[in-house]
Amino acid sequence: MPSFKKKKVRLSHRTLGESPLFMVDPAQKKLLVVGSRLLRTQFERDTRRVEASFDRVAKEDIAAVDGLYSLSMALIFSAMSRPAGPKSHAVHLLFQTGNALAAAVHLVRGGFRLQAGAVLRGGIEQIAMALQLLIEPGAVEEYEAGRLKSPKAVSVAKNLFPPFGHYYGLLSQNFVHVGPLHRELNPVTPYEPGDTSLSVNLSHFRVMAWLLYVSVELICHEFIQEHRYWTPVGQGYKYNPSESEKNWMRMFLERDDV
Secondary structure (H helix, E strand, C coil), rough: CCCCCCCCCCCCCCHCCCEEEEEEEECCCEEEEEEECHHHHHHHHHHHHHEEEEEEHHHHHHHHHHCCCCCCHHHHHHHHHCCCCCCCHHHHHHHHHHHHHHHCCCCCCHCCCHHHHHHHHHHHHHHHHHHHHCCCCCCCHHHHHCCCCCHHHHHHHHHCCHHHHHHHHHHHHHHHHCCHHHHHCCCCCCCCCCHHHHHHHHHHHHHHHHHHHHHHHHHHHHHHHCCCCCCCCEEEEEHHHHHHHHHHHHHHCCCCCC
């Protein structure tokens, strides 16, 4: 019987190239063939099917999110057109937050159910820093020097805007910290009605769009004639939505704890 010497092969883009890689699973008695175009196949073929299913299943939710998102971005664009001033950094951070929301939607639309949460959490931290720049003396100088830290900004935002802390914690619990959703494989597959992971993501898109608008309304208040969430108090503003606004929040956020 002929004997074979075992030879270790170090896999790299040079050894694999465009040729498939054959892997044997003795326990399952299966031969697994892995090509060298997994990444490209994913966005050239697989995600297109997923995107089509997302557009079908999530159509109404995305339309609702888009309405509030578009209003926020219009106000941000208006604020960015004015000369640079103390609020410039805060407005720019809100712009980046809008991009974070858009990026998260693109991720989930492409089938990446778990990764969008980290992007949204980063966006929420940008909101917190924007609020800190607005209300805390000396924060602008600290920010420009690169010494402003997001944990402190989150604490400032919680005090100014109580719902902020609740939703920040909720997002961290579901997506950023390892939890129940991480125990599932979450493959890039088409969505079906009732998909739990999609429902969770759509809920967070609503929350993020709402947090963005509430923050924009405060930071860009001079561009808004009728405020929905902030009441003038002395030289500043207080978070104070009306009962009718809270009813709208319950409907939009699909939550009773508002």
